[in-house]
Amino acid sequence: MSRVRLVPIVLIAIVALAVLFGGWQAYQHFNLLGPLKKNLQQVEGVQTVDILTGSPDVVQVQLGPFSKLKNGDLQQTYDDITSQVSSKLGTGVTLQLSDDRSGTLAQALENFNPVLLEGVTKGNYTEMISQVTHMAKSQGINCRVTMDTQYIYIQLAKGGHYLYKVMPYSTHQGGAAS
Structure with a gap:
């Protein structure tokens, strides 16, 4: 009669979960978040971008002054930002705009x-x-x-x-x- 050894099974399960979790994190960073951040930084008027993953995902965008926005218009810049975000992350993402308010x-x-x-x-x-x-x-x-x-x-x-x-x-x- 063979004995099932619990310790090797638990260790294999932990290693498998770590590999899967690490693979998911790498996929998110290199195929989703990295390219999204790069694309958002190319939108006219965007100064910095920070993406926080969670439930829901939060995209924080620091905008520059009017003259830096696409045609000086917040609406056009916002449309460009939201189309980039929805194409990569889908809906249900919180978008936060930062400015230099007094x-x-x-x-x-x-x-x-x-x-x-x-x-x-x-x-x-x-x-x-x-x-x-x-x-x-x-x-x-x-x-x-x-x-x-x-x-x-x-x-x-x-x-x-x-x-x-x-x-x-x-x-x-x-x-x-x-």
Whole structure:
């Protein structure tokens, strides 16, 4: 009668799991994350990229000033970034944009929030953009607000500082229908 030796079986299982885990990590680094990071750093306006794997994956992107963005437009730069990220990592990835904001710009954005939210709620998009642009101009802030079907893109700059905000919005209101 043969005896099953437990220690060699456990050691073989541990070595096999270590090899599989190491192979997965190498695959992720060399075939997914490395090329994604390289591609993102080639997008106009991107200064640095940091990718944190987990649940969910987080892609942190440091953007440069307006003049460095694709055509000076946050929306075009953001579209390029999201298309690169979704092609490599799929959906469910958290994208975090970093900028060089000052207290003045952060306060201005906070002051613009009621106008932005009211514009989205009422559907007065052109009026909302006009009001935010006028408010920014009165404070000596360079402002650009654009939209697509999912997001409002806000760019603010004053002095050497700049702030970027991508706000999701939905035109579909919840509630009961009769």
